[in-house]
Amino acid sequence: MTGASRAVALxxxxxxxxxxxxxxxxxxxxxxxxxxxxxxxxxxxxxxxxDTGGDPDSGTVRRxxxxxxxxxxxHFIGAKVTGDDVHAVxxxxxxxxxxxxxxxxxxxxxxxxxxxxxxxxxxLTASRPQVSRIGVSLGGRVMDHTTVTDAPFxxxxxxxxxxxxxxxxxxxxxxxxxxxxxxxxxEHWFGTARGHDRFAVLTxxxxxxxxxxxxxxxxxxxxxxxxxxxxxxxxxxxxxxPSGHRGCATAMLSDSSIRAAVSVGLxxxxxxxxxxxLAADGDPVATAVVTASGRALGRLLAAVANFTxxxxxxxxxxxxxxxxxxxxxxxxxxxxxxxxxxxxxDVDVQPSDFTYWAxxxxxxxxxxxxxxxxxx
Numbered sequence: 582m583t584g585a586s587r588a589v590a591l592x593x594x595x596x597x598x599x600x601x602x603x604x605x606x607x608x609x610x611x612x613x614x615x616x617x618x619x620x621x622x623x624x625x626x627x628x629x630x631x632d633t634g635g636d637p638d639s640g641t642v643r644r645x646x647x648x649x650x651x652x653x654x655x656h657f658i659g660a661k662v663t664g665d666d667v668h669a670v671x672x673x674x675x676x677x678x679x680x681x682x683x684x685x686x687x688x689x690x691x692x693x694x695x696x697x698x699x700x701x702x703x704x705l706t707a708s709r710p711q712v713s714r715i716g717v718s719l720g721g722r723v724m725d726h727t728t729v730t731d732a733p734f735x736x737x738x739x740x741x742x743x744x745x746x747x748x749x750x751x752x753x754x755x756x757x758x759x760x761x762x763x764x765x766x767x768e769h770w771f772g773t774a775r776g777h778d779r780f781a782v783l784t785x786x787x788x789x790x791x792x793x794x795x796x797x798x799x800x801x802x803x804x805x806x807x808x809x810x811x812x813x814x815x816x817x818x819x820x821x822x823p824s825g826h827r828g829c830a831t832a833m834l835s836d837s838s839i840r841a842a843v844s845v846g847l848x849x850x851x852x853x854x855x856x857x858x859l860a861a862d863g864d865p866v867a868t869a870v871v872t873a874s875g876r877a878l879g880r881l882l883a884a885v886a887n888f889t890x891x892x893x894x895x896x897x898x899x900x901x902x903x904x905x906x907x908x909x910x911x912x913x914x915x916x917x918x919x920x921x922x923x924x925x926x927d928v929d930v931q932p933s934d935f936t937y938w939a940x941x942x943x944x945x946x947x948x949x950x951x952x953x954x955x956x957x
Contacts, residue, residue, distance in 0.1 A: 585610075589618050590627060590650070591951055594674065595770060598631045598649035619648060626654045650674055655713040655950065658705055659943025660698055661760060661935055662719040664689065664734035668935035669701040671709065672943040676771040680705055681936050689735045695746050702751055715755045716946030717743065718763035718938065722806040726756045726949070726956065731806065756949040756956070759806045760938055765792030765799050766956060767944035768895050773929050781891045783810075783882065784898030784933075787837070789830045793889060798957060811835075813884060815877040833877035836900045842870045857906045875907020879914020886919065886926050897931040904930045 588608055593599055599607075605615045622628040630646040652673035659676075660669040664686075671680045682704050684697040698717065706712060721732035727744030729737055747755040758766075765782045768774045774782075778797040784790035789811040793800040811831040812824065819828025820838060832838050836853040843856045846866035851859070859867035882894055896904050904911055915926055931937075948956045 583618075585614075586618050586622060587951065587953065589615070590622055593628060593648050594650045594951060595775070598647040600647045604648065623648075626651055652677060653710075656710050657943045657946045657950070658702055658712050658715045659763075659939045659941065659946060660701060660715070660717045661938040661942055662686075662694060662698075662717060662735070663935070664736075667694070667697045667701060668939045669698070669705060670936055670939040670943055671705040671712070672940060672947075674947060676767060676940055676944050676947060678936065678940060679709075681939070683935075689737075691737075691741050691743060691746060694735070694743070695750050698747060699750050702753075712753060714946040714950045715747065715751065715753050716763065716942035716944070716949070717747065717755060717757045718760040718942035718945065719757075720760050720806065722803045723757050723759050724803070726758060726945075729757065730803075754949070756946050758942065758945040758956070760941065761790040761792050762799060762801060762805055763941035763945045764790075764897070764938060765794060765941075766948055767941040768792075769794050769797075769799060769957070770944055770948065772895065773931065774893060774895055777893050779889075779891050780893040780895065781885050781889060782895045782897065783885065785834045785836075785878070785896070785901060785903060786899035786933075787835060789834055789881075790898065791885070793891075795889070801956070810881070810885075813881060815880050816873065819873070819877070828877075830877070830881055833874050834881070834900070834903070839870060839874055839900075839903070843867050846870070853900065854902070857902050861906050871903065871907050872910045874903055875910030876914040876917075878904060878907070879911040879916075880918050881914075882911070882926065882928060883915045883918035886923075892924050893927040893929065895929045895931055897933040897937070899933055901930060901933055904928075 601615055628648050629651045631649045652675045655674045657672050660667055666685045668683050670678045672678055682701050684701050686697055687693050719732055720734050722730045724730050729741040729743050744755045744757045768782055774780045779795050782792035788808055791810040812826050812829045814829055815833050816828035820832045821827055822829050822832035839856050840853050844850050856867050860871035
């Protein structure tokens with residue numbers, strides 16, 4: 582696609598279906614130019630005309646033919662790599678999940694990761710259309726969407742050309758991304774934050790993650806993989822994190838910290854979900870710990886909004902149930918640190934599993950395909 586054709590496809594992908602006049606207005610194109618640009622996209626099957634019909638009972642039927650993306654015109658694979666396994670999905674061009682699969686890692690070296698991804702790709706594409714691109718996400722730092730420079734969960738500390746290794750093995754273009762950036766890209770283009778030109782994504786679970794969109798662009802920096810927000814101070818009387826910080830976001834919000842605090846109080850080991858179940862049932866120990874964590878989460882959300890001036894924050898991650906069980910405490914924490922006259926904060930709590938993260942990797946691949954190798 583040329584730059585102008587790509588702009589048309591992107592506008593329809595993100596906002597379609599759209600009438601031709603609306604596309605022309607949004608892109609400042611003449612009707613003739615739009616017709617010239619759209620025709621090959623329709624002929625190739627990337628765009629389709631949608632018949633909106635009319636009201637047959639009105640006596641007049643006004644037919645319009647807006648353009649929309651054909652989501653099945655291209656397929657993509659997204660894979661989330663953890664320290665133990667790989668979760669992958671096959672998606673449409675709008676990141677709709679068609680199929681999913683998982684493989685345990687036989688080892689944490691690059692060869693083992695490439696082998697697992699190869700098996701998943703073959704499984705997901707068996708008897709299905711070929712994929713246009715593969716997206717891979719992991720926790721850590723990624724350079725130029727191809728080289729992993731640091732991946733703590735895999736024990737990688739040197740440069741690993743994961744993208745090139747996968748392309749050689751699979752024969753398909755590959756885009757590698759930090760998992761939190763990939764998740765933020767998915768929310769930006771296809772999630773509940775679609776249409777917002779600035780918002781934040783906050784993840785809680787094993788750690789605390791943070792993504793930011795400003796001026797309709799994902800803030801992409803190597804420091805996203807460092808987990809800087811995880812050491813934001815929230816409670817001067819809180820527990821210690823592994824780095825020795827008292828009451829920081831990691832100490833207050835990570836599932837291991839919550840489990841440890843409840844386990845000490847109950848004098849027995851408990852799982853994260855059990856902590857939340859006990860708090861929901863009114864257990865005094867679990868309730869005290871979960872309430873304090875919920876209040877700390879609210880304070881962190883208020884800090885993010887206060888510093889960045891976003892009005893919408895998507896809260897997700899494997900530990901996101903904390904935001905549901907301790908919603909009242911979270912709202913209290915937001916009010917404590919938010920100016921009364923400030924615009925109300927839109928906190929969107931999104932359930933999460935590894936398929937959700939893998940879909941983020943697919944979104945990175947879709948962006949790279951549509952934008953000609955770049956990401957937004």
